[in-house]
Amino acid sequence: MEDLSRFKQTYFDESAELLEVAEAGLLRLTPGEVDSDEVNAIFRAVHSIKGGGGAFGFTELVAFAHEFETVMDGVRNNTVPVTTELVDTLIRANDLLGQMLAYAREGDPAPAGTTDGTVAALRRHLSGGAPQVQAPAAAPAAPAPAPVYADDEDDEAGLFGDAMAAIAAARAEEDPVPPGKLRWTIVFRPRPDLLMSGNEPAFMLRALRRLGDATVECHTDALPNLQNLEAELLHLSWTVTLIADADVDLDKINDVFEFVADDCDIRITAEAPPPAAPEAPPPVTDPVPVAAAAPQAVVAAVPEAPPKTLGADAPKAEAARPRPNGGGAEHAGLTSHTIRVDLDKIDRLVNMVGEMVITQAMIAEHVRELPPGEFQELLEGLEQLAQHTRELRESVMSIRAQPVSSVFSRMPRLVRECAATTGKEVQLVTSGETTEVDKTVVENLVDPLTHMIRNSIDHGLEGPEERERVGKPRAGTVHLSAQHRSGRIVIEITDDGRGINRPKVLSKAIEKGLVQPGATLSDEEIDNLIFLPGFSTADQVSNLSGRGVGMDVVRRNITSLGGRIGVYSTPGEGSRFVLSLPLTLAVLDGMVISVGEERFVLPLTNIVESLRPKAADLHGLVGKCDVMMARGEYVRLVYLHQLFGIPGAVADPTRALVVLVETEDGSRLGLVVDEVLGQQQVVIKSLEANFRRLDGVAAATILGDGRVALILDVAGLREMSRHMDSRAPRPPSSPVAALPAPALEPV
Amino acid sequence: MSSSTALATVGGSRTDARNDVMAVNAAEEQYVTFTVGSEEYGVNILSVREIRGWTPESRLPNLPDYVRGVINLRGIIIPIFDLRARFGGGATSVTKRHVVVVIQVGERTRGILVDAISDILAIGHDAIKPPPDVDGGMVDAEYLSGLYTADDRMVTLLNVEKLFSVENSELDSATRALPALERAS
Numbered sequence: 001m002e003d004l005s006r007f008k009q010t011y012f013d014e015s016a017e018l019l020e021v022a023e024a025g026l027l028r029l030t031p032g033e034v035d036s037d038e039v040n041a042i043f044r045a046v047h048s049i050k051g052g053g054g055a056f057g058f059t060e061l062v063a064f065a066h067e068f069e070t071v072m073d074g075v076r077n078n079t080v081p082v083t084t085e086l087v088d089t090l091i092r093a094n095d096l097l098g099q100m101l102a103y104a105r106e107g108d109p110a111p112a113g114t115t116d117g118t119v120a121a122l123r124r125h126l127s128g129g130a131p132q133v134q135a136p137a138a139a140p141a142a143p144a145p146a147p148v149y150a151d152d153e154d155d156e157a158g159l160f161g162d163a164m165a166a167i168a169a170a171r172a173e174e175d176p177v178p179p180g181k182l183r184w185t186i187v188f189r190p191r192p193d194l195l196m197s198g199n200e201p202a203f204m205l206r207a208l209r210r211l212g213d214a215t216v217e218c219h220t221d222a223l224p225n226l227q228n229l230e231a232e233l234l235h236l237s238w239t240v241t242l243i244a245d246a247d248v249d250l251d252k253i254n255d256v257f258e259f260v261a262d263d264c265d266i267r268i269t270a271e272a273p274p275p276a277a278p279e280a281p282p283p284v285t286d287p288v289p290v291a292a293a294a295p296q297a298v299v300a301a302v303p304e305a306p307p308k309t310l311g312a313d314a315p316k317a318e319a320a321r322p323r324p325n326g327g328g329a330e331h332a333g334l335t336s337h338t339i340r341v342d343l344d345k346i347d348r349l350v351n352m353v354g355e356m357v358i359t360q361a362m363i364a365e366h367v368r369e370l371p372p373g374e375f376q377e378l379l380e381g382l383e384q385l386a387q388h389t390r391e392l393r394e395s396v397m398s399i400r401a402q403p404v405s406s407v408f409s410r411m412p413r414l415v416r417e418c419a420a421t422t423g424k425e426v427q428l429v430t431s432g433e434t435t436e437v438d439k440t441v442v443e444n445l446v447d448p449l450t451h452m453i454r455n456s457i458d459h460g461l462e463g464p465e466e467r468e469r470v471g472k473p474r475a476g477t478v479h480l481s482a483q484h485r486s487g488r489i490v491i492e493i494t495d496d497g498r499g500i501n502r503p504k505v506l507s508k509a510i511e512k513g514l515v516q517p518g519a520t521l522s523d524e525e526i527d528n529l530i531f532l533p534g535f536s537t538a539d540q541v542s543n544l545s546g547r548g549v550g551m552d553v554v555r556r557n558i559t560s561l562g563g564r565i566g567v568y569s570t571p572g573e574g575s576r577f578v579l580s581l582p583l584t585l586a587v588l589d590g591m592v593i594s595v596g597e598e599r600f601v602l603p604l605t606n607i608v609e610s611l612r613p614k615a616a617d618l619h620g621l622v623g624k625c626d627v628m629m630a631r632g633e634y635v636r637l638v639y640l641h642q643l644f645g646i647p648g649a650v651a652d653p654t655r656a657l658v659v660l661v662e663t664e665d666g667s668r669l670g671l672v673v674d675e676v677l678g679q680q681q682v683v684i685k686s687l688e689a690n691f692r693r694l695d696g697v698a699a700a701t702i703l704g705d706g707r708v709a710l711i712l713d714v715a716g717l718r719e720m721s722r723h724m725d726s727r728a729p730r731p732p733s734s735p736v737a738a739l740p741a742p743a744l745e746p747v
Numbered sequence: 748m749s750s751s752t753a754l755a756t757v758g759g760s761r762t763d764a765r766n767d768v769m770a771v772n773a774a775e776e777q778y779v780t781f782t783v784g785s786e787e788y789g790v791n792i793l794s795v796r797e798i799r800g801w802t803p804e805s806r807l808p809n810l811p812d813y814v815r816g817v818i819n820l821r822g823i824i825i826p827i828f829d830l831r832a833r834f835g836g837g838a839t840s841v842t843k844r845h846v847v848v849v850i851q852v853g854e855r856t857r858g859i860l861v862d863a864i865s866d867i868l869a870i871g872h873d874a875i876k877p878p879p880d881v882d883g884g885m886v887d888a889e890y891l892s893g894l895y896t897a898d899d900r901m902v903t904l905l906n907v908e909k910l911f912s913v914e915n916s917e918l919d920s921a922t923r924a925l926p927a928l929e930r931a932s
Contacts, residue, residue, distance in 0.1 A: 355822045598806055644808030690855045691817065691826040694807060702819045708805040 011052040012105050013340065018045040019098050020409065026094060027412040029087050034075065042090075043072040044258070049097060053104065055198060061100040064115045068093045071122045080125055089121045091413070181212070181243050182270055184253060189237035190264040196232065199260045205238060207256040212244030343439070346399055350586055353389075353396045354683035360389045361680070361704035397584050402442045404482045404491070405433035410446065411453055411480060418457040425464045425475035426457055432482035437489050438584035444561050445491070445581075448554045452493050452577055453478060455551070460497030460575055470572070472496065484583075488563075491579040500569040502526045509535065527567045528666070531555045559715060561585065562603060562698075588684050590711065592677040592703065593659065595640045596649040599709045600673075601682050601701055606714045608660040608668065610676050613653050625721075628653065628670050630660055637670045638721040643696065650674045663715045671717070680704075684711065696720050775869045778895075780902050781848060781861040783831045783839075788861070789868065789895065789902045794850050798864060801845040812838050815860060820849065827858040828911045852908045859907070868902070870895050875904065 022045040025038045050065035071090065074080030096118050103110045186208065190201055208214050217239040224235060242253070250268060257266055360382075367375070367382055408430045419426040437445075461467075461476035468474055479494040502523060509515040509529045521529075529535060533552040558565045563581035582588065582605075590601035617629045618637075626637040637658065641649030650656035650672075658670040682701035687694065687710075698713035778789035779798075804816030804827050813832035817824050827847060831839045839845065839860055847858040875893035890909035895902045 351822060358822075646806070646808075685822075685824045687817070687824055690824060690857060691807075695809065697808070700805075700817065700824045702822070702824070706819055707803065708817045708819050708824055710805070710807070 008056060008105075010340075011056065012101060015049045015052065015101050016098075018049055019094060019101070020406075021045045022094050022097075023091065023413065024409045026087060026090050027409075027416070029082055029090070031081075031083050031087070034078065034082055036076070039072065039076050043069065043076055046072055046097070049101070051198070053101075056104070058100075058104040060110050060115070061097075061104050064093075064100055064119065065097060067115075067119050067122050068097060071125055074126055086125050089118070089125060093118050093122055180246055182246060182248065184240075184242040184244060184248075185267075185269045186240040186242060186253065187237070187267040188240065188257070188264060189266070190234050190260065192233040192235065194234050194260060194263050197260075197263060199263065201234070201236070201238070204256050204260070205240065208240050208242055208253070211248045211252060211256075212242050214243075215241040217241075341399075346396075350396055350400065353393050354586065354685075357389055357393060357681070357683055358702050358704065358706070360385060362706060365704040393587070397438065397586065398436070400439045400584070400586075401436040402439045403434045403436050404442060404445070404489070407442055407445045407449060408433045408480060408482070411449065414450055414453055415457065415478065418454055422458055422461075423463060424457060424461050426461060427475045427477045428453075429477060429479045430481065431479070435482040435484060435489060437581070438586065440585045441489070441561060441581055441583070444557065448557045448579070449480070449491070449493070451551075451554050453480070456493060456495040456497065456575070456577075460495040460499075462498050485580075489581050489583055491581070492576060493579075494574060494576045496574040499571040499573055499575055500527050500530065500567070502571070505529050527569050530567065531565070562588065562605070564605070586684055588682055588701075588711065589679070590682045590701070591659070591679050592709065593657075593671075593673040594675045594677055595644070595673050596646040598644070598646050599677070599703060599707070600640070601680075601709050601711045602659060602661065602671070602714070603698070603711065604679065606661045606663070608662050610657050610659040612656075613658055613670075615654050618653060626653070628658060630658075630668075630670065633668070635660065635668050635670045636721070637672055638717060639672045640717075641672075643717065643720055661714045663718060667718070669714065669718055669721070671712075682709075682711070774873070775871045778868050778870050778902070778904060779848065779864065780866045780868055780897075781846065781864045783834075783862050784836065787865055787897075787900055787902045788830065789870075789904045790848070790850065790859075790907050791904075792867065794852065794907060796849045796851045796856065799847050799849065799858075801841050801843060801847060801860070818847075818858065820856065820858070823856065825849070825856045825858050827860055829860045831860075831862075833910065850907050852911075857907075857911060859911070866897070868895070868897055870904075878903075 022042045025042040025045070028035070028038055029042075046065055046069045050062050050069055053061040053065060068090070071080055071086075071093075075082060075086075080086065096115060099114070100110055188201070188204070190199075194201065205214070205216055208216075219237045219239065220235075222235045222237065223229070229235075242248075250270075253268055254261075257264065364382060364386065367378060370378075372379075411430070412428055415426050415428040418424075456478050457476075461478070462470070462472070464474040467476065477496050479492070481492045481494075483490055506515065506521065506526050506529070509526075509532070510517050510519075512535065514529065514532050514535065515521065530551045531554075533550070535550055535552065555565050558579055558581065561581055562585065563579055565580075566578045567575060568578070569575040588601075589604040591604055591607055593600050593602055611630065613628050613630075619627050619629070619634075621627045621634075621636075627634045628637050629635075637653060639649075639651065640646070641651065653670075653672050656672050656674055657676055658672055659676065660668060660670055662668050680703075682703075685700045685702060685708075687697065687700045694710075696713055696716040696719075697710045698716070699711045700708050701711055703709050777792040779792050779795050780787050780789040782788075802818055804818050806816045807814060807826070811832075813829045815827040815829045815832075815838070817826050829839050831837065839862070841860070844863070846861055846864055848861060848864070849856060849858050875895055878891040878894055890906045892904045892906045895904060
């Protein structure tokens with residue numbers, strides 16, 4: 001029972017992936033031009049879901065998937081024209097398939113009539129074309145030597161009996177191939193364990209019959225005697241002689257064996273090249289002994305054979321061979337080299353590696369105190385260990401890495417829907433989908449990206465008429481790109497719309513009291529107003545935006561991932577949103593600082609520089625706080641020891657250090673700390689897992705000595721300092737002349 | 748390290764406890780008891796994950812004094828609560844002999860700082876007496892699961908889940924109420 005549920009779990013996992021594959025494929029379907037690789041991929045996906053569902057007895061799901069598959073088959077055979085309506089129907093069908101899977105997963109029956117509407121819609125599209133599945137292309141002329149099934153759904157029992165009859169007929173049949181037809185000889189020798197993978201040779205034989213007049217010969221020579229017979233193994237093989245119309249080519253025959261190609265030995269030969277088929281292989285003219293000995297001119301399966309002829313004996317060679325239908329090759333390659341692992345296991349691995357990094361740092365710290373020279377070998381070994389640890393950490397992190405395509409692939413659909421709601425014409429261009437980021441980052445990107453793309457379409461892009469008036473193409477373009485840049489991932493969303501309406505933004509901000517009337521703001525500052533909480537330019541609440549989820553939420557999401565967001569806009573030409581995010585959420589580049597006895601970590605991305613101010617640079621501001629003049633700008637000082645209540649800290653900035661930090665929105669703060677201890681990669685640990693969130697603290701980490709240090713959240717610190725309304729006693733102007741500022745590398 | 752010696756002694760008593768488990772009858776449950784000053788407290792043994800010697804904590808900003816800080820427990824970060832401070836006795840001045848009882852509460856792991864481990868008792872349900880009404884709201888009876896008399900001692904059985912539920916508003920308001928500046932000076 002437990003085993004079955006595990007298989008079920010695998011089935012649902014795989015189905016979820018297949019649904020995504022199908023959806024991605026459907027979204028790429030363009031009316032008029034049918035890319036057979038895409039169509040095949042969708043068909044395969046639906047077919048696999050159906051097949052697995054059948055195995056578990058999800059009859060409703062299978063019935064629906066069958067309808068879906070039938071239409072896809074029509075598309076595949078060009079009998080169902082690809083129209084916009086069809087694509088819409090298919091997308092809906094795919095959604096519904098997902099729902100059916102969800103019901104199946106929960107073990108609930110789907111409510112009656114769930115699929116009715118969609119099935120009807122699917123069938124409507126079918127009525128245009130010849131439904132291939134229901135009416136197989138039976139050989140019309142020449143009485144078939146074996147009966148050809150009109151409907152092949154319920155004939156399993158009869159198949160083998162008929163096959164025997166067919167063999168008898170085939171023995172008698174020595175007549176030449178009818179004109180305009182081809183005789184194919186297909187030797188199908190499955191591996192004994194074929195049945196284990198849930199495949200059924202009878203289906204394949206039946207499918208071959210659908211292609212033309214098939215004569216099936218069953219070879220029983222490998223059949224062991226009854227004592228040795230293992231019922232679960234397959235001991236039979238078959239030779240099928242197929243007389244088919246000229247339009248049946250090798251691809252079609254190969255398709256029949258698509259799912260078992262790796263589990264069997266197939267040899268397909270055609271008798272005489274058909275003059276009508278341009279792609280057909282030329283006969284082998286080289287007098288290969290086999291060919292010469294054969295009574296008929298046979299396209300032999302020799303290594304030099306034309307690409308259309310398939311002959312692969314070893315399953316290994318089979319796997320390495322690119323599938324005849326392009327799209328499959330990549331898929332096959334992937335499945336054979338990937339392994340499905342529970343995310344928890346990887347998390348544990350990541351955690352352990354994190355521990356190792358800490359331990360290694362701890363040892364390094366102790367070793368540094370040893371007298372140099374005496375422990376040369378230990379030092380060298382440690383150096384190597386450090387290197388291995390780093391490599392190990394990178395490898396482990398890369399296990400969690402995922403291409404952003406898993407998020408990007410959801411966007412075309414969103415764009416379609418937004419375009420439909422707003423009545424705008426939108427074209428989505430994506431690039432850099434293969435850029436890899438940690439899974440957690442990828443997952444957390446969905447919401448911000450969804451919101452920003454909606455925003456771009458709703459607010460950024462003009463309607464088609466307006467675009468035409470200003471000399472732009474009717475369809476607006478939204479460009480979504482991802483790339484790695486200096487250890488971070490940078491995601492850009494660019495639109496060629498009207499850009500940010502600065503006068504409107506400014507007046508809204510003043511109206512809402514976010515900006516003082518009469519204030520002069522730079523263009524950049526105005527653009528950044530859209531990230532303020534409570535800001536919306538939408539005059540009415542539309543379906544898409546203005547529902548209280550503003551860009552401030554987007555920014556908060558991005559910030560919580562340790563990222564930042566910027567906007568660049570040119571009126572009339574469009575806007576560009578730039579997200580910069582860390583590649584992983586597990587490790588952070590930080591600067592260790594000390595305040596009193598405590599040590600903290602500041603994310604390196606926040607740090608601008610650190611310096612020791614001169615007394616002359618320090619000023620009190622209306623008795624509320626201290627400011628410091630740094631590079632021509634007044635920066636508010638925040639005393640970390642006051643904020644966090646740490647005793648024994650250096651209170652005088654001219655004796656302490658000021659770390660100039662910058663928040664995501666570009667505002668700066670001067671953090672007064674005792675000392676900057678150095679830069680270090682730290683493993684991020686949750687404080688919330690066992691405790692709770694704390695103001696001004698993003699997370700925690702463990703330093704080399706095993707002690708816990710808090711990772712500071714600069715934006716949170718600023719919030720806290722704002723709430724401190726009474727000011728600390730001014731530091732006495734120190735007579736000690738300021739030391740030269742030990743500026744750090746600006747980040 | 749001092750922690751290892753502390754663990755060793757404690758470990759010894761735990762082994763004894765295991766042997767006792769065999770003899771425990773079904774209506775009884777085992778409690779780990781520890782002392783804070785002259786008082787003795789007990790928690791259900793099933794929630795105790797380990798007992799370890801005191802290691803220096805890292806302070807957390809702007810929290811009530813009974814939240815001592817956090818420590819690194821083999822890679823996870825757990826908060827340490829000071830039981831003495833929780834009952835208004837002021838922060839414990841720790842020595843190497845102080846003990847942290849690591850407790851699993853639901854998904855969360857926490858440490859409770861106590862003076863010493865005293866015993867492991869098998870307590871029958873019937874032997875647990877309800878806490879008397881404690882006047883003046885000094886003690887919120889919610890986090891007391893009962894009182895038990897062992898020989899001539901009284902053991903206060905704690906509901907640790909309630910006692911240190913940091914999700915509740917009490918701690919939040921306590922945090923807010925503490926002006927950062929006052930604490931600084």
